[in-house]
Amino acid sequence: MTTIFTHTLGFPRIGTNRELKQAQEKYWSKKITKDELFSTGKKIRINNWKKQAELGIDLIPVGDFSWYDHVLNTTMLLGNIPERFKNKNNTIDIDTIFKIAKGYQSKDKHIVPSEMKKWFNTNYHYIVPEFTKNSSFTYSWKQLIEEVDEAIELGFNVKPVILGPISYLWLGKEKEENFHRLDLLAKILHVYKNIISKLEKRKINWIQIEEPILTLDLSEKWLNAFKFSYEFMKNSKKILLTTYFGSIFHNIETIKELPVQGLHIDITNKNYNIDLLCNNIPKKWLLSLGVINGRNVWKTNLNSTINTINLIKKIKKNICIGTSCSLIHVPIDLSVETKISKMEKSWLSFALEKCHELFLLKTALITNNYSLLKEWSKPVLSRTQLNKNIKKEKEEVILKIKKNNKYQKSPYSIRSLEQKKCLKLPILPITTIGSFPQTDSIRQLRLDFKLKNISSNDYETKIKENIKKIISFQESLNIDVLVHGEVERNDMVEYFGEQLNGFLITSNGWVQSYGSRCVKPPIIISDISRPKPMTVKWMKYAQSLTKKPIKGMLTGPVTILCWSFVRDDIKKSQVAYQLALALQDEVLDLEKIGINIIQIDEPALREGLPLRKKSWENYLNWATESFRLTYYKTKNKTQIHTHMCYCEFNDIIQAIIKLDVDVITLETSRSDIKLLKLFQQHNYINEIGPGFYDIHSSTIPTVKSIQSNLEIALKYISINRLWVNPDCGLKTRNWKEIKQSLENIVTATKNVRKKNKPIN
Ligand SMILES: Nc1nc2c(c(=O)[nH]1)N[C@@H](CNc1ccc(C(=O)N[C@@H](CCC(=O)N[C@@H](CCC(=O)N[C@@H](CCC(=O)O)C(=O)O)C(=O)O)C(=O)O)cc1)CN2
Ligand code: MET
Numbered sequence: 079m080t081t082i083f084t085h086t087l088g089f090p091r092i093g094t095n096r097e098l099k100q101a102q103e104k105y106w107s108k109k110i111t112k113d114e115l116f117s118t119g120k121k122i123r124i125n126n127w128k129k130q131a132e133l134g135i136d137l138i139p140v141g142d143f144s145w146y147d148h149v150l151n152t153t154m155l156l157g158n159i160p161e162r163f164k165n166k167n168n169t170i171d172i173d174t175i176f177k178i179a180k181g182y183q184s185k186d187k188h189i190v191p192s193e194m195k196k197w198f199n200t201n202y203h204y205i206v207p208e209f210t211k212n213s214s215f216t217y218s219w220k221q222l223i224e225e226v227d228e229a230i231e232l233g234f235n236v237k238p239v240i241l242g243p244i245s246y247l248w249l250g251k252e253k254e255e256n257f258h259r260l261d262l263l264a265k266i267l268h269v270y271k272n273i274i275s276k277l278e279k280r281k282i283n284w285i286q287i288e289e290p291i292l293t294l295d296l297s298e299k300w301l302n303a304f305k306f307s308y309e310f311m312k313n314s315k316k317i318l319l320t321t322y323f324g325s326i327f328h329n330i331e332t333i334k335e336l337p338v339q340g341l342h343i344d345i346t347n348k349n350y351n352i353d354l355l356c357n358n359i360p361k362k363w364l365l366s367l368g369v370i371n372g373r374n375v376w377k378t379n380l381n382s383t384i385n386t387i388n389l390i391k392k393i394k395k396n397i398c399i400g401t402s403c404s405l406i407h408v409p410i411d412l413s414v415e416t417k418i419s420k421m422e423k424s425w426l427s428f429a430l431e432k433c434h435e436l437f438l439l440k441t442a443l444i445t446n447n448y449s450l451l452k453e454w455s456k457p458v459l460s461r462t463q464l465n466k467n468i469k470k471e472k473e474e475v476i477l478k479i480k481k482n483n484k485y486q487k488s489p490y491s492i493r494s495l496e497q498k499k500c501l502k503l504p505i506l507p508i509t510t511i512g513s514f515p516q517t518d519s520i521r522q523l524r525l526d527f528k529l530k531n532i533s534s535n536d537y538e539t540k541i542k543e544n545i546k547k548i549i550s551f552q553e554s555l556n557i558d559v560l561v562h563g564e565v566e567r568n569d570m571v572e573y574f575g576e577q578l579n580g581f582l583i584t585s586n587g588w589v590q591s592y593g594s595r596c597v598k599p600p601i602i603i604s605d606i607s608r609p610k611p612m613t614v615k616w617m618k619y620a621q622s623l624t625k626k627p628i629k630g631m632l633t634g635p636v637t638i639l640c641w642s643f644v645r646d647d648i649k650k651s652q653v654a655y656q657l658a659l660a661l662q663d664e665v666l667d668l669e670k671i672g673i674n675i676i677q678i679d680e681p682a683l684r685e686g687l688p689l690r691k692k693s694w695e696n697y698l699n700w701a702t703e704s705f706r707l708t709y710y711k712t713k714n715k716t717q718i719h720t721h722m723c724y725c726e727f728n729d730i731i732q733a734i735i736k737l738d739v740d741v742i743t744l745e746t747s748r749s750d751i752k753l754l755k756l757f758q759q760h761n762y763i764n765e766i767g768p769g770f771y772d773i774h775s776s777t778i779p780t781v782k783s784i785q786s787n788l789e790i791a792l793k794y795i796s797i798n799r800l801w802v803n804p805d806c807g808l809k810t811r812n813w814k815e816i817k818q819s820l821e822n823i824v825t826a827t828k829n830v831r832k833k834n835k836p837i838n
């Protein structure tokens with residue numbers, strides 16, 4: 079009889095009702111004790127293990143839980159604590175985690191947190207490990223082993239989960255010049271070996287060591303590190319070398335030489351030559367097939383999955399099945415969704431349902447009875463069928479625009495003259511990025527409206543009161559280009575998803591974004607259109623309150639796409655064009671009511687880049703085209719802005735040039751003001767607003783520091799083209815902080831204005 083086992087690579091750790099988020103935030107504001115926080119974490123872990131086991135998962139991942147981030151967990155595990163977070167006795171505890179992640183106040187000094195970066199091409203952020211020449215590593219944080227023991231004691235079939243040494247190094251950053259972080263490999267490996275030997279003594283079969291970087295284009299230097307490392311770590315336990323987010327075939331020559339006992343691959347991407355791959359994997363190895371997609375919410379067509387598995391089984395006998403990656407990227411439980419229709423629900427699968435899918439596959443493989451799979455997969459076909467019948471109108475519009483090449487606008491030099499005449503802004507115009515503090519009372523207000531505790535009239539009145547307060551606050555500070563504050567928005571993507579046709583909105587579909595912060599990605603299920611204006615009412619009201627220009631505020635097509643779960647039956651580029659056309663209507667409506675400046679945010683443009691460089695060009699083409707489609711019909715005098723943050727701008731500078739917006743506001747505090755050099759080197763001629771206030775930190779930037787950064791910025795960008803603004807939206811900050819920070823920004827700007835004149 080066939081034996082085959084199932085496993086997941088990891089399970090969401092936020093808790094079914096975001097219990098971890100609530101506990102973290104209460105702990106930070108000293109409303110609960112450490113023990114209460116620990117007890118919440120323990121409940122979540124045990125519940126996760128139990129649920130997975132009940133659903134028929136054979137190997138239960140342990141080590142996927144974390145108090146803030148799993149890369150930071152590894153940093154703790156290895157004792158790689160940056161100097162500024164060390165205490166006198168060199169001890170660490172859970173507060174060390176939060177200090178590294180959030181920074182802290184030490185006497186009169188603010189200790190800056192470690193950087194935060196996107197986890198591959200997802201919307202999850204990890205805490206970047208820091209390395210110096212003298213970094214030392216010792217087995218320090220016992221969480222992994224303790225949780226392994228906890229789970230073994232409860233009788234679970236445990237599979238420890240560890241981020242591998244090479245990926246860990248790769249994800250980090252040198253904090254000193256003149257050395258390469260790979261030089262630290264030998265030191266790190268000793269700790270890994272120690273940890274693995276601890277696991278060796280325990281009742282465990284497989285250890286999941288993750289090396290997700292094997293899906294990337296790696297240089298020889300990085301590839302060469304693998305053989306040595308895995309030889310060194312070898313012991314009696316079986317190692318499942320785990321990869322995800324894409325194909326590893328381009329690195330197979332390195333992989334197949336490694337002394338491991340199994341390999342996990344993501345095979346949800348259909349561009350695989352399975353025969354070739356299987357034939358290249360050592361015969362003795364277990365091949366773990368990541369067949370259930372951990373990155374999207376669609377029910378799996380198990381009928382076709384089983385065919386793939388059977389094909390592979392012909393070549394490779396020793397297999398098991400699992401999720402393609404950890405399930406932290408999807409919501410937990412579909413069954414609690416009450417607002418989604420029965421039919422729509424039958425198209426979806428969240429973390430728990432994905433576990434069930436694995437069970438169904440395993441049962442079918444063992445019994446050779448596929449009837450349950452057929453039953454399960456029926457709705458998948460009905461969804462794609464339904465979408466096929468929807469009119470092709472949109473596609474035709476797009477084709478027509480492309481053919482006539484109507485994307486052209488007048489060049490920036492002409493547009494900017496018209497804009498300067500119309501807007502009459504001072505040099506170094508000051509603006510903010512859009513959102514203002516999302517206070518508890520604003521959240522409560524939205525919740526009351528959602529629960530129908532207040533009428534829509536009352537809601538509108540209250541939102542307007544908030545807008546009014548935010549406008550007069552900005553006027554009193556002498557900010558030049560004002561925003562309405564985004565108080566009506568729960569989230570910059572979900573808000574638009576709620577108003578556009580083609581989206582499903584969940585009630586509880588939370589996914590961790592970073593630390594305690596979660597997002598509820600909307601689900602793009604069919605063709606997108608805009609039934610009515612989405613932001614016009616609020617913008618009209620805001621503009622009625624002031625003579626200063628109000629900046630219209632929209633989220634761009636690529637960001638809406640990247641931060642939603644996207645339908646898989648048409649190309650992503652098609653969805654982006656559909657979004658762009660809907661946004662174009664909104665842009666033109668805003669222009670009609672006299673909004674002269676419109677910002678179209680694209681913070682996820684970089685994140686959408688495919689992992690392999692060979693696919694970059696195609697992506698950047700449709701990404702920039704869809705963006706330009708949103709605004710190309712506007713008048714020359716309408717000034718178009720975009721905003722991007724927390725990303726590697728080097729990779730997308732050409733695309734930014736192609737966007738050809740009049741003004742781009744950028745996050746620069748964390749990535750260094752010298753980023754502007756990049757724009758200078760590429761002869762970027764449009765206007766730029768670097769960030770002068772790191773909004774992820776509670777530190778208030780001083781007048782002096784802002785002024786000095788402004789002066790540095792002027793070395794790269796001429797005074798006619800420089801704007802002054804924070805790094806990003808202010809929604810996660812409080813009023814006291816933003817008042818002081820913005821006041822300082824205004825003072826510093828005024829000081830610099832006095833010393834400079836516009837260049838004619
Ligand atoms: N989608 C997206 N991705 C992004 C970003 C982003 O802004 N949006 N920014 C970057 C990441 N930064 C982020 C910054 C802040 C938050 C954030 O604050 N999230 C909030 C939730 C945001 C939200 O949708 N809030 C809603 C719902 C609030 C809520 O939890 N309501 C509860 C009840 C609340 C109560 O009883 O008080 C419920 O509905 O059950 C609202 O404010 O209206 C949180 O975790 O707390 C998330 C990401 C990159 N990726
Ligand atoms: C993550 S980018 C955020 C842009 C948005 N307009 C805001 O201010 O919140």
Ligand SMILES: [Zn+2]
Binds near residue numbers: 511722723805806807
């Ligand atoms: Zn931003």
